[in-house]
Amino acid sequence: MARIYYSKDADLDVLKDRRVAVIGYGIQGRAQSLNLRDSGVDVVVAQKFKDDYFERAKADGMTIMDIPDAVKSADIVMMLIPDEVQKDVYDGEVAPHLKEGMVLDFAHGFNIHFKRIVPPEFVDVIMVAPKGPGALVRETYEAGNGVPALIAVHQDHTKKAKETALAIAKGLGATTRGVIETTFAEETETDLFGEQVTLCGGSSELIKASFDFLVKSGYQPEIAYFEVLHELKLIIDLVQKGGIEGMWSNVSNTAEYGGRTRGAKIIDPATEEAMAKILDDIRSGTFAKEWVAEYEAGMTELSRLREEAAKSEIETVGKAIRKMFK
Numbered sequence: 001m002a003r004i005y006y007s008k009d010a011d012l013d014v015l016k017d018r019r020v021a022v023i024g025y026g027i028q029g030r031a032q033s034l035n036l037r038d039s040g041v042d043v044v045v046a047q048k049f050k051d052d053y054f055e056r057a058k059a060d061g062m063t064i065m066d067i068p069d070a071v072k073s074a075d076i077v078m079m080l081i082p083d084e085v086q087k088d089v090y091d092g093e094v095a096p097h098l099k100e101g102m103v104l105d106f107a108h109g110f111n112i113h114f115k116r117i118v119p120p121e122f123v124d125v126i127m128v129a130p131k132g133p134g135a136l137v138r139e140t141y142e143a144g145n146g147v148p149a150l151i152a153v154h155q156d157h158t159k160k161a162k163e164t165a166l167a168i169a170k171g172l173g174a175t176t177r178g179v180i181e182t183t184f185a186e187e188t189e190t191d192l193f194g195e196q197v198t199l200c201g202g203s204s205e206l207i208k209a210s211f212d213f214l215v216k217s218g219y220q221p222e223i224a225y226f227e228v229l230h231e232l233k234l235i236i237d238l239v240q241k242g243g244i245e246g247m248w249s250n251v252s253n254t255a256e257y258g259g260r261t262r263g264a265k266i267i268d269p270a271t272e273e274a275m276a277k278i279l280d281d282i283r284s285g286t287f288a289k290e291w292v293a294e295y296e297a298g299m300t301e302l303s304r305l306r307e308e309a310a311k312s313e314i315e316t317v318g319k320a321i322r323k324m325f326k
Helices: 027-038 052-059 067-073 083-097 134-142 161-172 184-199 201-216 221-230 232-248 253-266 269-284 286-296 300-310 313-323
Strands: 019-023 042-046 063-065 076-079 103-106 124-130 149-155 179-181
Touching: 019 027, 019 067, 027 042, 027 052, 027 124, 027 134, 027 161, 042 067, 052 063, 063 067, 067 083, 076 083, 076 161, 083 286, 103 161, 124 161, 124 184, 149 161, 149 184, 161 179, 184 201, 184 269, 201 221, 201 313, 221 232, 221 313, 232 253, 269 286, 286 300
Parallel strands: 019 042, 019 076, 042 063, 076 103, 103 124, 149 179
Antiparallel strands: 124 149
């Protein structure tokens, strides 16, 4: 079992007299910046453009600097911009200004694990990854606690990298709930696998396939939508609250028997073979290379997939159904 670190295991004074430059003020950037600032940490926001994010940081009363100046002034640099743009920003505006003993912090291991970013040996490289969206990271902090987080150390030049990671986690409020240590490789590979196989890819494809099958079998689209999409949230809430067995104990006996005896007919050995191929593509870097190439090509395939999905029957029906709940 993994060790779980709590507030007693982390010292916020580790961040005393150290400036944190947060690159990016999006979903995670804003939440982490505000939480650290409210925990007494010296935080500056590094923004490349005077866009909506800049205006929001300004409205929040954050100190804003351009990226090179922010890095020059900082002791800790938090890379909280999207994976696909990190390399260009790092190469052009971060790397030239790094000094010995500085800390590079990431919220996801993608660019380090796949060696798109290769930091110099004279800096610490850590990861602090809250396990919740930015809005929840901020909301729970303001309520006096936080969300759990993962930490990892990729490079420990100062021999104090883990202390810094725990201190940041504490400043975010994560140690009130618990912090688990991992590695960049484990976090990256399991995160991508979860997104592709279960959370985003697998679940959405199962929903769409179930919906299409019911409609082709003669059932009303609206009824199919309720049964395979709308009610899914109710089930997932039960799973999140009490685990899979907790869910089974809160549905009807009919649902439980049918689910326990028929589910494995859908998730069968062929599914495991597909999972193995997906994991192999992740571990080998094949997916990373494909995604980077897609981004560099202007995300044409992703745009096509988005446009195609937006026109599907399940999306059309869904818009009408969701209006019933407003």
